[in-house]
Amino acid sequence: xxxxxxxxxxxxxxxxxxxxxxxxxxxxxxxxxxxxxxxxxxxxxxxxxxxxxxxxxxxxxxxxxxxxxxxxxxxxxxxxxxxxxxxxxxxxxxxxxxxxxxxxxxxxxxxxxxxxxxxxxxxxxxxxxxxxxxxxxxxxxxxxxxxxxxxxxxxxxxxxxxxxxxxxxxxxxxxxxxxxxxxxxxxxxxxxxxxxxxxxxxxxxxxxxxxxxxxxxxxxxxxxxxxxxxxxxxxxxxxxxxxxxxxxxxxxxxxxxxxxxxxxxxxxxxxxxxxxxxxxxxxxxxxxxxxxxxxxxxxxxxxxxxxxxxxxxxxxxxxxxxxxxxxxxxxxxxxxxxxxxxxxxxxxxxxxxxxxxxxxxxxxxxxxxxxxxxxxxxxxxxxxxxxxxxxxxxxxxxxxxxxxxxxxxxxxxxxxxxxxxxxxxxxxxxxxxxxxxxxxxxxxxxxxxxxxxxxxxxxxxxxxxxxxxxxxxxxxxxxxxxxxxxxxxxxxxxxxxxxxxxxxxxxxxxxxxxxxxxxxxxxxxxxxxxxxxxxxxxxxxxxxxxxxxxxxxxxxxxxxxxxxxxxxxxxxxxxxxxxxxxxxxxxxxxxxxxxxxxxxxxxxxxxxxxxxxxxx
Amino acid sequence: xxxxxxxxxxxxxxxxxxxxxxxxxxxxxxxxxxxxxxxxxxxxxxxxxxxxxxxxxxxxxxxxxxxxxxxxxxxxxxxxxxxxxxxxxxxxxxxxxxxxxxxxxxxxxxxxxxxxxxxxxxxxxxxxxxxxxxxxxxxxxxxxxxxxxxxxxxxxxxxxxxxxxxxxxxxxxxxxxxxxxxxxxxxxxxxxxxxxxxxxxxxxxxxxxxxxxxxxxxxxxxxxxxxxxxxxxxxxxx
Numbered sequence: 033x034x035x036x037x038x039x040x041x042x043x044x045x046x047x048x049x050x051x052x053x054x055x056x057x058x059x060x061x062x063x064x065x066x067x068x069x070x071x072x073x074x075x076x077x078x079x080x081x082x083x084x085x086x087x088x089x090x091x092x093x094x095x096x097x098x099x100x101x102x103x104x105x106x107x108x109x110x111x112x113x114x115x116x117x118x119x120x121x122x123x124x125x126x127x128x129x130x131x132x133x134x135x136x137x138x139x140x141x142x143x144x145x146x147x148x149x150x151x152x153x154x155x156x157x158x159x160x161x162x163x164x165x166x167x168x169x170x171x172x173x174x175x176x177x178x179x180x181x182x183x184x185x186x187x188x189x190x191x192x193x194x195x196x197x198x199x200x201x202x203x204x205x206x207x208x209x210x211x212x213x214x215x216x217x218x219x220x221x222x223x224x225x226x227x228x229x230x231x232x233x234x235x236x237x238x239x240x241x242x243x244x245x246x247x248x249x250x251x252x253x254x255x256x257x258x259x260x261x262x263x264x265x266x267x268x269x270x271x272x273x274x275x276x277x278x279x280x281x282x283x284x285x286x287x288x289x290x291x292x293x294x295x296x297x298x299x300x301x302x303x304x305x306x307x308x309x310x311x312x313x314x315x316x317x318x319x320x321x322x323x324x325x326x327x328x329x330x331x332x333x334x335x336x337x338x339x340x341x342x343x344x345x346x347x348x349x350x351x352x353x354x355x356x357x358x359x360x361x362x363x364x365x366x367x368x369x370x371x372x373x374x375x376x377x378x379x380x381x382x383x384x385x386x387x388x389x390x391x392x393x394x395x396x397x398x399x400x401x402x403x404x405x406x407x408x409x410x411x412x413x414x415x416x417x418x419x420x421x422x423x424x425x426x427x428x429x430x431x432x433x434x435x436x437x438x439x440x441x442x443x444x445x446x447x448x449x450x451x452x453x454x455x456x457x458x459x460x461x462x463x464x465x466x467x468x469x470x471x472x473x474x475x476x477x478x479x480x481x482x483x484x485x486x487x488x489x490x491x492x493x494x495x496x497x498x499x500x501x502x503x504x505x506x507x508x509x510x511x512x513x514x515x516x517x518x519x520x521x522x523x524x525x526x527x528x529x530x531x532x533x534x535x536x537x538x539x540x541x542x543x544x545x546x547x548x549x550x551x552x553x554x555x556x557x558x559x560x561x562x563x564x565x566x567x568x569x570x571x572x573x574x575x576x577x578x579x580x581x582x583x584x585x586x587x588x589x590x591x592x593x594x595x596x597x598x599x600x601x602x603x604x605x606x607x608x609x610x611x612x613x614x615x616x617x618x619x620x621x622x623x624x625x626x627x628x629x630x631x632x633x634x635x636x637x638x639x640x641x642x643x644x645x646x647x648x
Numbered sequence: 649x650x651x652x653x654x655x656x657x658x659x660x661x662x663x664x665x666x667x668x669x670x671x672x673x674x675x676x677x678x679x680x681x682x683x684x685x686x687x688x689x690x691x692x693x694x695x696x697x698x699x700x701x702x703x704x705x706x707x708x709x710x711x712x713x714x715x716x717x718x719x720x721x722x723x724x725x726x727x728x729x730x731x732x733x734x735x736x737x738x739x740x741x742x743x744x745x746x747x748x749x750x751x752x753x754x755x756x757x758x759x760x761x762x763x764x765x766x767x768x769x770x771x772x773x774x775x776x777x778x779x780x781x782x783x784x785x786x787x788x789x790x791x792x793x794x795x796x797x798x799x800x801x802x803x804x805x806x807x808x809x810x811x812x813x814x815x816x817x818x819x820x821x822x823x824x825x826x827x828x829x830x831x832x833x834x835x836x837x838x839x840x841x842x843x844x845x846x847x848x849x850x851x852x853x854x855x856x857x858x859x860x861x862x863x864x865x866x867x868x869x870x871x872x873x874x875x876x877x878x879x880x881x882x883x884x885x886x
Contacts, residue, residue: 506752509745509748509749509752510752512738512740512741512745513738513741513749513752515740516738516739516740516741517736517738519700519732519736520732520736520737520738521749522700522720522721523698523700523720523724523729523730523732524724524749524750524752524753524797524801525720525721525724525725525752525753525801526721526752527719527721528721
């Protein structure tokens with residue numbers, strides 16, 4: 033045994049991997065294969081998501097019964113299902129990993145491959161002629177719009193949107209409106225992106241990947257949709273946590289409290305929640321009042337203010353140097369047009385809202401139009417959670433590191449215990465039950481779940497957009513500085529109070545939206561057990577595993593930490609153990625996360641080294 | 649009228665009385681140095697000026713304005729910029745981002761770009777390492793970065809806390825040459841805290857000697873450098 037080990041060690045010592053790599057690289061160069069091989073690898077990375085998507089799309093997970101395939105059955109969908117996972121892998125319904133899990137793994141791999149494809153795009157593609165670049169972008173847009181249109185118009189049962197019958201139009205008409213909107217958006221995106229040739233490949237791959245992600249849920253059954261929604265909610269949750277921990281470096285161990293606040297806000301405002309003793313008529317009045325107060329009026333005020341500022345009417349000339357991040361946002365509420373104009377605008381907006389309401393009432397839509405409570409609770413949940421974040425932020429302003437973690441842990445426990453014990457408000461341990469999904473009453477279950485999944489995807493995109501803007505803004509810079517060193521950040525002129533409170537509130541607001549969408553896809557109800565320390569730690573682990581401060585990292589982290597355990601559920605008691613092992617191995621092998629934000633210095637250094645080696 | 653004046657300033661760390669009535673002034677365009685042994689209160693004085701450890705008693709006056717009660721970020725906004733002790737730069741940000749961080753309170757993009765060029769001209773090494781993480785720089789480069797970052801804020805008065813700490817003698821020399829250049833060519837007002845009194849007194853016009861929270865001697869730099877008791881205590885006795 034010992035001699036064997038010794039021999040292996042000697043062999044390893046003798047093996048000069050670097051030289052072998054060098055020799056093989058030289059050999060490839062002599063054979064003039066190095067360029068084609070690099071090109072092949074590049075295109076494989078770019079096209080892998082498409083390949084995985086096709087595999088996912090053409091595989092069938094349910095041989096005879098259940099899900100969307102039942103209704104598709106012998107019609108147009110049948111010839112598409114080329115791969116029968118059940119017969120390929122000889123699976124039965126009692127297998128540990130069944131076909132629908134395999135299919136789901138394919139879908140998740142597609143998302144991960146998509147992230148790598150977007151990140152693997154090369155910058156300079158100006159060598160292709162302009163016509164080809166523009167043509168390819170639009171061809172891609174057309175292809176995926178075509179596929180979406182075809183799939184969407186198959187039949188009403190499989191339609192992605194809730195089957196609303198709103199203002200005399202049915203789902204089909206609305207789907208066409210939606211497609212036109214998407215096409216217009218893509219058109220303008222195309223216009224913007226192909227002005228800059230450096231972004232050409234990036235645009236192309238981004239359009240492809242987002243198209244694939246938008247299409248994939250159409251091929252999912254109930255189970256897969258639910259798991260995907262769960263992952264989507266956790267991505268949103270993680271994106272919020274990423275702001276608090278990843279950007280601002282504030283360790284928050286009670287973060288699940290904001291998820292709970294979002295979820296229970298939805299429960300309180302839901303019309304058919306018996307626990308909260310709110311009936312439908314009460315909600316509609318309350319809902320509209322909240323909607324006007326929290327959405328319409330602030331939007332008008334902000335809008336008027338921004339317009340006034342942009343038009344140059346406001347006081348922009350002698351602006352003092354901004355000494356805090358908040359002052360940078362001042363044009364949002366300062367520089368108002370004259371009070372009368374603002375009041376008139378608010379009046380018009382409120383009047384319009386009432387007009388819409390009157391029209392809805394007259395056409396008998398108000399009762400079934402449940403998007404109203406949904407939108408209301410969306411904003412209320414966001415603001416409530418953000419306010420809670422602010423309230424938590426104030427007492428912990430002076431705390432750092434371990435001390436901050438302990439206090440936030442306490443905050444999380446307070447919320448968790450309140451949910452369990454304030455039975456007359458929250459429903460106590462039996463939870464807030466019978467929550468409505470944001471769809472019309474007679475929508476089939478699968479369609480409703482799909483609608484919620486799509487809502488999640490849309491909100492994830494919005495939050496990613498927002499988080500990305502924040503990261504690159506002055507506030508983002510202030511957060512990064514604060515994470516690095518609070519004292520120095522302070523002596524650079526950063527207002528720590530503002531920066532911390534903003535991080536807490538914005539992160540909490542994202543978590544509130546996530547919680548609301550979590551409740552929106554749990555018709556069975558929400559329970560205090562879903563909002564415990566375990567979840568806080570899970571979301572922290574998700575951000576760390578993905579790579580602190582990295583948005584794609586959060587997506588991968590959520591898939592690995594939430595999606596995988598859910599898929600592994602059939603393995604029962606081993607799954608947590610396997611999961612823990614996975615965490616340990618990940619942290620040992622990739623200590624800065626699965627997909628950390630690229631370290632610019634090391635990258636540049638490596639490139640320089642590579643260049644100089646090549647020249648030698 | 650002085651640019652910066654401290655009148656009878658007292659500062660406490662909890663119950664510890666760190667500054668026991670410091671009075672000093674810095675004129676426009678001057679280099680003033682604070683020397684003293686460990687724990688004399690040199691760094692505390694700078695932290696008190698920049699509001700990080702606010703004064704319990706006394707007044708700090710910048711030009712005509714009282715800044716004793718202001719918050720650190722407001723004081724930075726008025727142009728009192730500190731380059732902290734121990735070269736504390738942002739290790740996870742690139743050199744360029746570090747410098748941009750210095751200009752956080754500023755609004756004028758053109759001016760910032762101009763000053764970036766100026767700092768790169770002053771420290772060519774930083775230009776070479778523009779896209780490298782701050783944490784990967786050598787000690788001397790980190791000190792250059794910390795000073796460059798402070799300059800990016802367009803200081804009315806620059807507070808330098810022990811720029812020579814832990815540096816090789818050759819690097820100390822070049823850092824002090826730059827301090828001299830900043831003062832003589834760019835007319836930057838500098839309040840310099842140093843343990844290495846020998847070099848500090850060479851670039852400074854005036855100096856204060858601190859001992860356990862009190863100013864014990866205040867005089868011109870040449871006089872201090874020639875004073876036998878100071879030579880005994882702080883200049884290594886030669």
